[in-house]
Amino acid sequence: MAIIVDKAQKKKDIALACKDLFVQNSINTVTISQIAVSAGIGKGTVYEYFKNKEEIVFELVTILMLEHNRKKEEKIAQAASTREKVKIFYTFYYHEEDRDLRALYRDFISISLSAPKEEMLHFQTECFVYYLQWFEKIIEEGIEKKEISPKGRDLVKGLFSLGDGLFIASAATHVLPDIETEINHTIDTIFSLIETKEKK
Amino acid sequence: MAIIVDKAQKKKDIALACKDLFVQNSINTVTISQIAVSAGIGKGTVYEYFKNKEEIVFELVTILMLEHNRKKEEKIAQAASTREKVKIFYTFYYHEEDRDLRALYRDFISISLSAPKEEMLHFQTECFVYYLQWFEKIIEEGIEKKEISPKGRDLVKGLFSLGDGLFIASAATHVLPDIETEINHTIDTIFSLIETKEKK
DNA sequence: TTTTTATTGACCGACAGTCAGTCAAAGGAA
């Protein structure tokens, strides 16, 4: 046998090497040559590890998401109320520390919308389901603890999608310059409607 | 002197001539050559009327949107309750008759997210504000008529963005195959929370 | 050596966008 490269690890290395490239530019303006230079490898080698540009974004999003989820999980565990948990859940859309992931997520949605290839739909679906179930769990626990009314259950998908909706409005228009206030205002309003009286 | 062409009209003609091309394919897969053939003009002529592919999509969206708004306005005027008006407002996301505009809107969001050029942000902002104000008016009238509680005012942007959020989830994932049910379910839940008792 | 794996950049085809040139209509001069 010859050298055995840890393919998975090298994929991560290449992806991370050109993270700034993707964070600072949109996927359409980044070229494979730039990627190869950034990663210090030949253009052909890029294709040994990735089928196309999009796959690099997927890899990057995956890596950053795992790290992001770990931190988020901790923070949410510490939150006192369901309302607070939901608010923390949405900090992704405006917190400074998530800026890179957010920039990639933007590209990511853009790709998924314009090039609806099966793999992308599949990956996007996986991410969506993961976060939706997490979000469902938070709401479900709130209902169990009688913090919020069972009606919260009927708002899960709506509330969840609202985040992306506001995010897109904020990213693609001049409206909503302060998405943080907007999100928290909406959450507060909805929670004032579904929180039970006996909440602490 | 030579022939003077109505530039604005010809822009519309060219855009409409390649409508199907854009409806059936995503903007990235449509080529300028295809556009030229569809419109029965030379490739260079395309650039006499449009700066790039994106501009053609803008033109198309504008044309179809005007027609769409006219019809929607009629329907909403006929609706009995605020809840019904809101539901009709959201039919865009699933009604068969709006399928073409929806397909273009998808591309449109994708472009705005990945190529945030000033013109695009501007156009997107205009559309967003137009619909948001329309939506605000519906809610405001509902509050005036005491159909819904003043809290509805605090939910305007949230409710409004929810539509795009669900739309994207439905377009970019396998989740939410039935967006119609999902939207109406969410609207019903929220309205059951903000509708006043004295509603007819 | 030989085999296997990793790497590479020259190469190719496709595409967006340009531009030098063609064409047709209109007006004016004779």
Place this chain on the structure above:
DNA sequence: TTCCTTTGACTGACTGTCGGTCAATAAAAA
């Protein structure tokens, strides 16, 4: 009427760029 000139509309061959391929090479293990 005829012919010449002007001018805007139109064109497709051409150029540069980019994504993606592949034959050649390197280099380690057997």
